[in-house]
Structures are given as C-alpha cells and as structure tokens.
Amino acid sequence: MSVILSGKEVAEALKESLIKEVSELKGKGYTPCLKIVIVGDRPDSVAYIKGALKRCSEIGIEASVLELPGDISEQEFIKKIHELNNDESVNGMLIMRPLPSQISEDRVKYEISPEKDLDCFSPINVAKVMAGEKEGFPPCTPQAVIEILDHFKIDPAGKKVAVVGRSMVVGRPLAMMLLQRNATVTICHSKTKDLAEETKRAEILIAAVGKAKMVKKDMVGEGAVVIDVGINVDENGKLCGDVDFDDVKDKVAMITPVPGGVGSVTTTVLAKHVIKALKQQKSL
Ligand SMILES: NC(=O)C1=CN([C@@H]2O[C@H](COP(=O)(O)OP(=O)(O)OC[C@H]3O[C@@H](n4cnc5c(N)ncnc54)[C@H](OP(=O)(O)O)[C@@H]3O)[C@@H](O)[C@H]2O)C=CC1
Numbered sequence: 001m002s003v004i005l006s007g008k009e010v011a012e013a014l015k016e017s018l019i020k021e022v023s024e025l026k027g028k029g030y031t032p033c034l035k036i037v038i039v040g041d042r043p044d045s046v047a048y049i050k051g052a053l054k055r056c057s058e059i060g061i062e063a064s065v066l067e068l069p070g071d072i073s074e075q076e077f078i079k080k081i082h083e084l085n086n087d088e089s090v091n092g093m094l095i096m097r098p099l100p101s102q103i104s105e106d107r108v109k110y111e112i113s114p115e116k117d118l119d120c121f122s123p124i125n126v127a128k129v130m131a132g133e134k135e136g137f138p139p140c141t142p143q144a145v146i147e148i149l150d151h152f153k154i155d156p157a158g159k160k161v162a163v164v165g166r167s168m169v170v171g172r173p174l175a176m177m178l179l180q181r182n183a184t185v186t187i188c189h190s191k192t193k194d195l196a197e198e199t200k201r202a203e204i205l206i207a208a209v210g211k212a213k214m215v216k217k218d219m220v221g222e223g224a225v226v227i228d229v230g231i232n233v234d235e236n237g238k239l240c241g242d243v244d245f246d247d248v249k250d251k252v253a254m255i256t257p258v259p260g261g262v263g264s265v266t267t268t269v270l271a272k273h274v275i276k277a278l279k280q281q282k283s284l
C-alpha cells in the first residue's frame, strides 16, 4: 500500500496561515474581497463555486458570485468585466471557464485587469508563469499541485515528470511551473503515441485529462509519485479521479486521492490569491 498524499492536510495547514493573515489585515481596516463570475450554470463550475465560497467564508474573505445569463453577448460580458476592474471594493476575480461559445476566450482574456486576475486568464499572467516570475498569479489548480509537492517535501528538481493534459487551466502552466523547479518535463496529450510508455518512465506522474479512472497499473512506474488532478463522476455517480486508484495503489509509492486531493487545495490557493491581490493593490 502506498502513502496517501492528503490534500485536506495541505489545505488545513495553508488555511491556518491564511486565517492569521486575514485577521491582521482586518486589524488594519482591510477585508479581502473576491468576485466569482459564472456565465450559465455548468455543473463543474457550480461545484467549484460551492467549495470556493465555503473556503473563503472559513478564512474570513468576502466572496460573492456574479451570475450572468448563458446567452449574454460578448459585448455585455466585457462591460461587466470592466465594471469589476473599476470597482475599488473588489480585489480579485475568478472567471469560470469554459465560457459559452458566443464569447471568445481569445478576445475577452485581454479585458480582465491582470492585478485582479486570480486564475491566470490574462495573457500578462500567462507570460509571467512562462517566465517563472513570482508576483503574477499562476492558475490555482497547478499551484495546488505545487503546494502538495512542497508540503510533502517532494522536490521535482532533476526528476522525470510526465504531465498528461495540456489545457491552459491545468496541464500547460503546470508543466512550466515544474520546469521552473528544474524538473525534466514531458507533456502528453490526446495525440501522444504510446502514452503508457511515456507515463511509465515518469518518477512523478500528473494526470489532468478529464477521463474517469483512465490511468491504470500498466501506465505507472514502480515507486512513482502520482498526482491526480481529475475530478470526474464514475458509473455509480461518485467523485473519482483520472487515475484508477485501486488498480495502481500497490504499485506506486505515493498518490493523491479523489476526493480529498488536489481539489481540496485548489480553493485554498484561490483564497491565498485574493489576499495576495489585496496586499499588492494596497502596497501592504
Ligand atoms: N482539482 C481541481 O481543482 C481541478 C480539476 N480539474 C479537472 O482536471 C481534469 C482536466 O481538466 P482540464 O485541463 O480543464 O481539461 P481539458 O478537457 O481542457 O483538457 C484535457 C487534456 O487532456 C488531454 N486528453 C484527453 N484525452 C486524452 C487521452 N485519452 N490521452 C491523453 N491525453 C488526453 C487533452 O488533449 P488534447 O489537448 O490533445 O485535446 C487535453 O490536453 C478534469 O477532470 C477537470 O475536472 C480542472 C480544474 C480544477
């Protein structure tokens, strides 16, 4: 049986330090404020928002949701983003993705103010992640993976790391962040030939695919560290990852569970980013 890397444990430790920071800020008359923007009602976004609101309230962050109709025009949507950019009381925004098809992410990503962009939507923040700069906002989920590795003292430097998935929310920025930490990174995707061969070689395997229990025993190396980013629903309606936990658990050295893994850290990182944004905006 492998070691379970509990995201809950990481989230709790992080939460304690954030609670302290917020109470210090409140003592100085500042309350961090988050606005979540959702267009329509995608169930994965709704699930995330529920967790994020709960986490923010536990930490003392003011958080609310701007719900926009699923058929809102791109122009109207941009107007709302500009309003939030100019709203002094809002320190940070999370725009739920994907946006509906009438709104082009490639056009609207330029509209959010980079100082308020907590989940790396703005190309300015993407560039900062690429360059390995510290003061931007990397996306919350990849940052949650880094927090887990740091907490359990797993240093990716010099290691062979495979990231399966190349989305702009998870796989691609995560690969850059691991490269910044001196890992040797292989990025795999749906066109990768012989995926199992690539993933088996990895000392650290990260799955961010969105396919329930896709990673099986024959795809992991003996003694590997497995980080499962996936949040899926299995045939019984239960939350599960991209990795078949029961199948691989006796072959790998360490593994994150789902639920209770990366997902539980993501919302805490979001809260951390709200605080960071307030501090940068007020030069605290
Ligand atoms: N834990 C958390 O807090 C969060 C979890 N998630 C979860 O992480 C997972 C990934 O999310 P996201 O990145 O947004 O998903 P996307 O659907 O945007 O990207 C999926 C990636 O996986 C690749 N892929 C799909 N099928 C295969 C396959 N058979 N073999 C190899 N690669 C494949 C795709 O390749 P290609 O580019 O070629 O299409 C793509 O790059 C989901 O389960 C999502 O729910 C997401 C955000 C936060």
Ligand SMILES: Nc1nc(=O)c2c([nH]1)NC[C@@H]1CN(c3ccc(C(=O)N[C@@H](CCC(=O)O)C(=O)O)cc3)C=[N+]21
Pocket: 044, 045, 047, 048, 050, 051, 052, 094, 095, 096, 097, 098, 119, 140, 141, 169, 231, 257, 258, 259, 260, 261, 262, 263, 264, 266, 267
């Ligand atoms: N800009 C943007 N960034 C995202 O990160 C993003 C997004 N849009 N759109 C939707 C997807 C999906 N996603 C989820 C994260 C956590 C849970 C989740 O269930 N979290 C549980 C914990 C789950 C666990 O314990 O593993 C919780 O927070 O309590 C679900 C879904 C984020 N996404």
